[in-house]
Amino acid sequence: MKYIGIDIGGMSAKAGLVNELGEIVAKRTAETDKGTDTVEFIANMVHLTVDLLTDCSLTLDDIGGIGLGFPGSIADEAGVVRYCCNLNLKNVEFVKLFRSGLDFQKTIKISNDANCAVLAEARYGGAKxxxxxxxxxxxxxxxxxxxxxxxxxxxxxxxxxxxxxxxxxxxxxxxxxxxxxxxxxxxxxxxxxxxxxxxxxxxxxxxxxxxxxxxxxxxxxxxxxxxxxxxxxxxxxxxxxxxxxxxxxxxxxxxxxxxxxxxxxxxxxxxxxxxxxxxxxxxxxxxxxxxxxxxxxxxxxxxxxxxxxxxxxxxx
Ligand SMILES: [Zn+2]
Known part of the structure; x- marks a missing residue:
């Protein structure tokens, strides 16, 4: 099963379609900006996801889930972005809003980007x-x-x-x-x-x-x-x-x-x-x-x- 991973930064959000071997088989980037409000930011992430799937001639039915890493303080289980100093996001129920924007029923998970990095390195990288x-x-x-x-x-x-x-x-x-x-x-x-x-x-x-x-x-x-x-x-x-x-x-x-x-x-x-x-x-x-x-x-x-x-x- 393939999953989508989105790495969100203060300048750009990089989305990738990742296969069972941890390889990124397709990639797409969107700009991010501190001036973007929450509603627009979520709409941008929805578009980024849909565009990536379209690039690969896939639909949401073809993926097992979507994970997003943020440069800030995240309540992982609650799916809430508490605070990102480089983005205009404060106490945003991100998973709920992103899910409804995308109309996607499978797994959506969020965490801090440093947590994402160590997970990847421990599974496929320098600490395999x-x-x-x-x-x-x-x-x-x-x-x-x-x-x-x-x-x-x-x-x-x-x-x-x-x-x-x-x-x-x-x-x-x-x-x-x-x-x-x-x-x-x-x-x-x-x-x-x-x-x-x-x-x-x-x-x-x-x-x-x-x-x-x-x-x-x-x-x-x-x-x-x-x-x-x-x-x-x-x-x-x-x-x-x-x-x-x-x-x-x-x-x-x-x-x-x-x-x-x-x-x-x-x-x-x-x-x-x-x-x-x-x-x-x-x-x-x-x-x-x-x-x-x-x-x-x-x-x-x-x-x-x-x-x-x-x-x-x-x-x-
Ligand atoms: Zn300090």
């Missing part, structure tokens, strides 16, 4: 076959997906698994959530860019400063210059890995996973990120002398994880 998986998606913020003992951990009314907002430094850097010192205020891609910017101001004659002047600020430039031996860049990268590693170790000490997956744009640094993170976890996790090694690895499904994982919500 593992029952205890932590996934950190590093982007504007840090999304966390937790599978423990084979179960997706979301907390009461699925309000939990917001690992980006655990505290790394009490009273530290201001976080977008309103609190200070959150993990994501130190280890997100946004934080890495801010740390790079500060290093450029402090070291105006460094290779890092020169590279930023030429190519602009991004989450990659410090890694590139560190590889060339630039001291200012090496300091940025070492400190960033310590922040990220420390946050990851905190979660490892609670869940003790078999594998930690790193996703999002920063994970494209590959070994120059993964190897030092692996060594940080090896050195710092509690009980390291006696317990199995925790593998740190790059997520493998990339942007498809959101679509595949959303479709998997229907099979939980």
């Amino acid at each position: 076959g593992s029952k205890d998986v932590l996934m950190f998606t590093i982007g504007t913020g840090i999304g966390t997906g937790i599978i423990s003992g084979g179960h997706l951990i979301t907390g009461n009314i699925s309000a939990g698994s917001e690992g980006g907002h655990t505290t790394l430094f009490v009273g530290g850097e201001q976080c977008g959530c309103g609190r200070k010192g959150c993990f994501e205020a130190y280890a997100s891609a946004t934080a890495l860019i801010n740390q790079t910017k500060a290093a450029v101001l402090k070291n105006p004659t460094s290779l890092l400063a020169e590279a930023v002047e030429k190519g602009g600020l991004n989450g990659k430039v410090a890694f590139d210059c560190a590889e060339k031996g630039d001291r200012a860049a090496m300091e940025v990268v070492d400190r960033y890995i310590k922040y990220l590693g420390e946050g990851i170790v905190n979660f490892c000490n609670i869940f003790y996973p078999e594998i930690v997956l790193i996703g999002g744009g920063v994970s494209n640094q590959g070994d120059s990120l993964i190897k030092p993170l692996q060594s940080y976890v090896d050195t710092n996790v509690y009980g390291k002398e006696y317990n199995p090694k925790i593998k740190v690895s790059k997520a493998t499904l990339g942007n498809d994880a959101g679509i595949i994982g959303a479709s998997l919500l229907c099979t939980l």
Whole structure:
């Protein structure tokens, strides 16, 4: 049976028809915008679904269900989108309204997009076959997906698994959530860019400063210059890995996973990120002398994880 998975973001919604092997056999994208009201947003998602099926010469009767991943706070069981800061959705009975707009009686499931990503990676991707998986998606913020003992951990009314907002430094850097010192205020891609910017101001004659002047600020430039031996860049990268590693170790000490997956744009640094993170976890996790090694690895499904994982919500 095929399922539809829809990965909703602040700029676009990507819908895919996913087969029994977890392969996306057709894809279609629609724009999303914070200015779109709820009624129009739901109508757009209905159209996106119908258009995808039409592309494949299929109808709603040919699919087993539809899953949707949102970048926000979702009450999974109730089918309610509580809040998405990049979309105009607040306490929306999404499943009910989408179901009636589509006139579809089979399964419709929704969840947070980080939960979708970890489901996909644990079934088909970098953590295939593992029952205890932590996934950190590093982007504007840090999304966390937790599978423990084979179960997706979301907390009461699925309000939990917001690992980006655990505290790394009490009273530290201001976080977008309103609190200070959150993990994501130190280890997100946004934080890495801010740390790079500060290093450029402090070291105006460094290779890092020169590279930023030429190519602009991004989450990659410090890694590139560190590889060339630039001291200012090496300091940025070492400190960033310590922040990220420390946050990851905190979660490892609670869940003790078999594998930690790193996703999002920063994970494209590959070994120059993964190897030092692996060594940080090896050195710092509690009980390291006696317990199995925790593998740190790059997520493998990339942007498809959101679509595949959303479709998997229907099979939980
Ligand atoms: Zn926060």
